[in-house]
Amino acid sequence: MISxxxxxxxxxxxxxxxxNPGETxxxxxxxxxxxxxxxxxxxxxxxxxxxxxNIIEVKNLTKMFNDFKALDxxxxxxxxxxxxGFVGPNGAGKTTTIKLLTNLLTPTSGYAYINNINVNKNxxxxxxxxxxxxxxxxxxxxxxxxxILTYFGxxxxxxxxxxxQKIKEVLKTVKLSDWEYKKTGSFSTGMQRRLxxxxxxxxxxxxxxxxxxxxxxxxxxxxxxxxxxxxxxxxGVTIFLSSHLLNEVKETCDRIIFLDGGKIVxxxxxxxxxxxxKIDTIEVEFLNQLTEFDIKKIESIPEINSFxxxxxxxxxxxxxxxxxxxxxxxxxxxxxxxxxxxSTKKADLESFYVSIMNEEKxxx
Amino acid sequence: xxxxRYIPVIDDFRSMYLTIKFExxxxxxxxxxxxTLILAILIPLIFFIIPPLLGRDYADTAxxxxxxxxxxxxxxxxxxxxxxxxxxxxxEFENKTGLLLFPTPQRKSSIxxxxxxxxxxxxxxxxxxxxxxxxIEVASIYGASGISVxxxxxxxxxxxxxxxxxxxxxxxxxxMKKTITSSLIGFFLLLMILPIITxxxxxxxxxxxxxxxxxxxxxxxxxxTVNEGGxxxxxxxxxxxxxxxxxxxxxxxxxYAVILFLSGIVMANRRKME
Numbered sequence: 001m002i003s004x005x006x007x008x009x010x011x012x013x014x015x016x017x018x019x020n021p022g023e024t025x026x027x028x029x030x031x032x033x034x035x036x037x038x039x040x041x042x043x044x045x046x047x048x049x050x051x052x053x054n055i056i057e058v059k060n061l062t063k064m065f066n067d068f069k070a071l072d073x074x075x076x077x078x079x080x081x082x083x084x085g086f087v088g089p090n091g092a093g094k095t096t097t098i099k100l101l102t103n104l105l106t107p108t109s110g111y112a113y114i115n116n117i118n119v120n121k122n123x124x125x126x127x128x129x130x131x132x133x134x135x136x137x138x139x140x141x142x143x144x145x146x147x148i149l150t151y152f153g154x155x156x157x158x159x160x161x162x163x164x165q166k167i168k169e170v171l172k173t174v175k176l177s178d179w180e181y182k183k184t185g186s187f188s189t190g191m192q193r194r195l196x197x198x199x200x201x202x203x204x205x206x207x208x209x210x211x212x213x214x215x216x217x218x219x220x221x222x223x224x225x226x227x228x229x230x231x232x233x234x235x236g237v238t239i240f241l242s243s244h245l246l247n248e249v250k251e252t253c254d255r256i257i258f259l260d261g262g263k264i265v266x267x268x269x270x271x272x273x274x275x276x277x278k279i280d281t282i283e284v285e286f287l288n289q290l291t292e293f294d295i296k297k298i299e300s301i302p303e304i305n306s307f308x309x310x311x312x313x314x315x316x317x318x319x320x321x322x323x324x325x326x327x328x329x330x331x332x333x334x335x336x337x338x339x340x341x342x343s344t345k346k347a348d349l350e351s352f353y354v355s356i357m358n359e360e361k362x363x364x
Numbered sequence: 365x366x367x368x369r370y371i372p373v374i375d376d377f378r379s380m381y382l383t384i385k386f387e388x389x390x391x392x393x394x395x396x397x398x399x400t401l402i403l404a405i406l407i408p409l410i411f412f413i414i415p416p417l418l419g420r421d422y423a424d425t426a427x428x429x430x431x432x433x434x435x436x437x438x439x440x441x442x443x444x445x446x447x448x449x450x451x452x453x454x455x456e457f458e459n460k461t462g463l464l465l466f467p468t469p470q471r472k473s474s475i476x477x478x479x480x481x482x483x484x485x486x487x488x489x490x491x492x493x494x495x496x497x498x499x500i501e502v503a504s505i506y507g508a509s510g511i512s513v514x515x516x517x518x519x520x521x522x523x524x525x526x527x528x529x530x531x532x533x534x535x536x537x538x539x540m541k542k543t544i545t546s547s548l549i550g551f552f553l554l555l556m557i558l559p560i561i562t563x564x565x566x567x568x569x570x571x572x573x574x575x576x577x578x579x580x581x582x583x584x585x586x587x588x589t590v591n592e593g594g595x596x597x598x599x600x601x602x603x604x605x606x607x608x609x610x611x612x613x614x615x616x617x618x619x620y621a622v623i624l625f626l627s628g629i630v631m632a633n634r635r636k637m638e
Binding site: 065099102103104105106123124125127128130132134135136137138139140142143147148151152154155156196199209 | 379382385386389390393394459460461462463464466467468469470471636637638
C-alpha cells in the first residue's frame with residue numbers, strides 16, 4: 001500500500017490518498033468538489049525513460065504525408081518552467097511538431113509526451129493542463145469574446161463566478177477588455193490573435209504551446225506578449241514557442257532548437273548559441289573618404305573575404321581569427337590608410353540562423 | 365516538494381452537453397434558427413389565410429386540411445437539415461476554428477456527437493413549431509376533436525425523417541472540405557437526386573422502398589387512406605405508384621439515420637487538421 005499526497009487541479013487543495021501500484025483511486029476534492037482519479041504508478045519501462053523534470057518529451061517523432069517526410073526522427077524535451085524556442089524556415093516542420101504535440105495530427109512513428117502522458121494515446125488527459133495557439137485559428141465571428149471564452153472555460157471545468165472573473169482578467173492581459181461583448185466579426189487580425197492567446201491562457205495552463213504568437217501584432221502588442229511570456233515563466237509555466245522572429249526568441253527563450261527539412265539542425269541554450277556565433281566582421285572608420293584607388297588597394301589585401309561601405313564605415317568580412325584581424329590592420333596602416341577606429345563585431349542570431357541553414361543545404 | 369495533481373474526470377456527456385449548448389448558441393447568433401422558425405410559422409399560416417381570401421372552403425376533414433398543410437414540412441426539414449448540419453464538421457476545418465476547438469481535453473467523438481445532437485434538436489424545434497401551428501389551425505377550424513391520432517403519428521414520422529435528413533447532411537459535412545458543398549449536396553440529393561432516382565425505379569416498376577425520400581411520403585400518407593394508384597384499363601396508359609409501407613418506411617428512415625450518423629462520426633474522427 002502506497003500513501004501519497006495529491007493536489008486538486010483546480011483549487012490546489014492537498015489530499016492524502018492510499019493505494020496499490022497500478023491501482024486507480026477516485027478522488028473528490030473536499031473544497032471545490034472536482035472529481036478525478038489518480039493511478040499509482042507501476043514501474044513501466046517506457047515511463048522510466050522519461051525524466052521527471054521533462055514536461056514535454058518528444059522521442060523519434062516522424063510524420064509522413066504520403067511520400068513526403070515532414071518530420072524526421074525528431075527528439076527533444078522541455079524542462080519544467082523552461083521556455084524553448086523552435087526556429088526554422090517555412091516548411092521546416094515546426095507547425096507539424098506542434099500539431100503532433102496537440103493531437104491534431106497522428107505521428108507516423110515516435111511519440112510525444114506531455115506530463116508523462118502520451119498525447120496520441122490519451123489526448124484528453126495530456127491536453128488537460130495545456131494552452132495552445134496553433135497557426136492562425138479561425139474565430140467564431142458571430143460570437144463575442146465572452147461567449148467564446150465561456151465555452152472554453154467550461155470545458156476546463158471552470159465555475160461561473162471564477163470564469164467570469166478570469167475572462168475579464170485575460171481580456172485585460174491581451175488588451176481586449178473593451179471588446180468583451182462585441183462580435184468578433186469586426187476584429188482586426190491582431191485582435192483575433194490576441195483573443196486566441198486569451199483562450200490559450202484562460203485556464204491557467206501549466207504548459208503553453210504557442211505557434212508564432214506575435215504574428216499580426218503591432219510592436220506594442222509584441223512587447224505585451226513578450227512581457228506576458230516572461231510573467232508566465234516566473235510562475236513556472238513551461239512554454240514551447242515557435243517563431244520566425246529570432247530576436248524575439250533570443251529575448252524570451254532559455255533554449256533554442258533550429259529545425260530545417262524536418263530535422264533538428266542544432267540546439268542549445270541562448271548562451272551556448274551566442275558563444276558559437278563567430279566574430280566575422282571588422283568595422284573600420286577612416287579619417288578620409290575612400291577613393292577608387294583606395295578601394296583597389298583594399299581589394300588587394302588577401303585576408304579580406306569581402307567588404308562593403310555602410311554609414312561611413314567599411315564593413316570587412318574575414319575568417320574571424322584574431323591573427324587575421326591584426327594582419328588586416330597592419331596592412332591597412334602600411335598602405336597609408338589613416339584609421340580612426342577598428343573594431344571586430346559578432347554576427348547576430350539572424351546571420352547565425354542563415355549560416356546554419358545554408359550549411360544544411362550545402363550552400364557556403 | 366513536487367506534488368502531483370490528480371486528473372479531473374472529463375465526462376463525455378458533459379462535453380457533449382457543452383457542445384450542444386455552444387452549437388445552439390451559434391445557430392441562434394447566426395439567425396439560422398430565427399429564419400427557419402419564421403418559415404415554420406409562415407408556411408402553415410398561408411394555408412390558413414389564403415382559402416378564405418380566395419373565397420374557398422377548407423378541406424372537408426381535419427386530416428385532409430392537415431394533409432395539405434403538412435405537404436411542405438418535408439421541404440422545411442430538408443432546408444433545416446442542410447442549414448444546421450451542413451457546416452457542423454466541415455466548418456471547423458474550412459474556417460480553421462478546429463485549431464481552437466480540437467486541442468482541448470475532450471474526445472473528438474464527443475464533440476461531433478454533440479454537434480449532431482444540436483443539429484437534430486434545432487431541426488426538431490422547427491418541425492415541432494410547424495406542427496404546433498398546424499394543430500392550432502386544425503383546432504380553430506374543426507374544433508379540438510379534429511386533432512387526431514394520425515396527426516400525432518405524422519409528427520413522429522416527421523421527427524424520424526428529420527433525423528435521417530440530419531444524418532445524411534452530417535455525413536457529407538464529415539467528408540467534404542467546403543461547408544457550401546456539404547450543404548448543397550445534402551440539399552439537392554434529398555430534394556432532386558433521390559426523387560429522380562425514385563421516379564426512374566418507379567417507371568421500371570421496381571419498388572424504391574429503400575430510398576429515404578420515397579418514405580418521406582409517410583408523413584402525409586398516415587393522415588388519410590389513399591388508394592393504390594394507377595389509371596384503369598382503357599384510359600390510354602397505365603403506370604404503378606408504389607406507396608411506402610409504414611413499418612418498412614420507419615425501418616429505412618431509422619437505418620439511414622443510424623448508419624449515416626455512425627459513418628459521419630467515423631469519418632470525422634479520421635479527419636486531421638493538416
